[in-house]
Amino acid sequence: MNTEATQSVYGEQIYKESKDSHTLSILVDNEPGVLAKVIGLFSGRGYNIESLTVAETDHDKNLSRITIVCTGTPMVVEQIKNQLGRIIPVHKVSDLTIKGPHVERELALVKVAGRNEDRIEAIRTAEIFRAGVVDSTTDSFTFEITGRSDKIDAFIKLMLPLGLVEISRTGVAALSRGKEKS
């Protein structure tokens, strides 16, 4: 949670409101333009987006799930959810952060180049983080790591001095815990 000064919509007062990170799970029709509508909403209304994943999840019903991590004051997050709900091909918007326990996972590919000690240290660290090797040459590794975003952040931080070349991250995918639908 961080505190930031925001300008009131129409006034001179400066409010201090806390901003929280929320994970939203959005079920949409898998049709052209839906993603553009969702993203356009965020840029058009000035909302923050931290991570976004999207893919088809139900081929028969032609549905995709979009998972968005966004930040904002409680009032802004409420607005984001309501504005998303207005988009016609959006079926359902769930705020997993408010709804209760949920699992969040992210996958990253991390390429590290190095020799000797660095190379050994990289593979040792990868073992600790349960990252697998998906590509290997005599002077490089590409690791695949899955987990919460902060775990991936930590892994990347450790790889930095060991010859980190580049990273590709998928963004967060999430579902609620238990038998109910998200």
Added chain:
Amino acid sequence: MSTNTSIIEKQEKEEQKTNNMIMSGADMVIQALLDNGIDTIFGYPGGAVLPIYDAIFQSGKIKHILVRHEQAALHAAEGYARSTGKVGAALVTSGPGATNAVTGLTDALLDSVPIICISGQVPTFLIGNDAFQEADTTGITRPCTKHNYLVKKIDKLAETIHEAFHVAKTGRPGPVIIDLPKDIQFAEGTYKRPDEIKYDKYQPQIKPQESQIEKAINLIISAKKPVFYTGGGVINSGKEACDLMTEFVRETGFPITSTLMGLGSYPANDKQWLGMLGMHGTYEANMTMHDCDVMICIGARFDDRVTGRTDAFAPFSKKIHIDIDPSSINKNIHVDVPIVSDAELAIKALMEAWKKHGGNKNKTELENWWKLIESWRNVKCLSYKNSEEEIKPQYALERLREAIKGRDDVFVTTEVGQHQMWAAQFLPFNKPNHWMTSGGLGTMGYGLPSAIGVQTAHPDALVIDISGEASFQMNMQELGTAIQYKLPVKIFILNNQWMGMVRQWQELLHGERYSETYSNALPDFVKLANAYGGKGIVIEKPSQLDEKIKEMIESDVMTIVDVRVSKNENCFPMIPSGKAHNDMLLSPSAEEIKNAIGAAGKKLV
């Protein structure tokens, strides 16, 4: 035997039916429009919509009004929709046709007007090729429509149009554009009727929650300083909703004020009516809002023109907000009792609950509240200094008000600016759907095309576009449309030779440096009207007003009235930007206003 014959007959009938149902995409458009109750469409032809224009020509079933610019087609459709409560329809070509329509679509989005716009598109195999007159219409219109479609398969066409109508008029109404490539207009397919389509995709909540109604009514019956604050949502909900609301407001005896969009939903000649609220609203309406203890907001959205400074907005009040759009709730102002519902259903539920609880028992407090409101009324905030030499714009509108008194077939549209605010302050709005103005977007040039749309729907009514000389020029090419279709619209120009509202802000906020706001090289409006074959009237002295207004009303052709009004008149009362409701300025003293607006307020629009 007899059953057999009947089966064969039935089969033959079915076959015939299906045969009739096979048609070209262009014919489907016409059929779908007719099946959705559209008999009039405003549009402009072009290469990418030629098949549809051919179908219009051959079917002869749809009345097409040819505008002079696509923006006007959309505004005319808005005027048509708002004055009838039906869906308005427009037809434009690809590329520039669609981009010209964007302003009208955005206007309809912000004012929640149900519009179907069909735009032509280059054939599917050319999309993305930078073809002649190609524009990414769905991309461009994404943020300025309620929803948009690009139809790439003929099988999807009929159901897309039906769904578009459902989306445009269900829930909070809005504009929907259907982008239709030319090859699809030529392609043949099977037509589906509206009743063959399922609309399970979009079903917004329209019924109020019982528990929220209970919470609301508890606030209402215990209120000591209540006020109704209502908006365009009540008018969109329908005439029933307006009647019910009027009944409920009278039953409660509470004061009521409306937004610019809500004017007409409650009769303005009623004693409980406080006038419009907001930046140029009445003193009594704004003071009542500021001091109230319970605010009942129905179908309004706490727009910045209404709230003024948000942290000082009605600081002592509990707020009930009824809106069909959940995203309108808690957007600008935090409310205590949100009710997501259609206005009519919510008012009905509130009325029943009110009766069940036996109404509000705080008789003395309510009397005192009214006494306070009367004292604010006595300030007479709309008074102005009249003159015998020059025409004050307010006086011109007062004389117009007198001239149309008692008539219920008068529709008023406006452009945007000072004249719009004066019209809202001085003209009587006693019925819904008789007042058409661009509220949310503030589109100069809205009034004339909108009036054309209104007059098309109501050929015998008196339709007046209250205008300013600057706004009028933004869509004055539509004079031709009015003449072509014998639409006797009246354009009442309050001509002060300035972009008045901008000039007012320059006077108050920018040290009277009037940068580019003088209306130079104005045409002779009388000659302009004559050039098109209409009537032109000029009014130069206050004493001529009555006679010339009568002449205008009696005219049976398009008529421009050039009212030469006072050049320096400013629009008051006014809540300066960044100020609260109780910080209203009544006097036209510029010095006072300069001091009233702080540096931060200056940055606001």
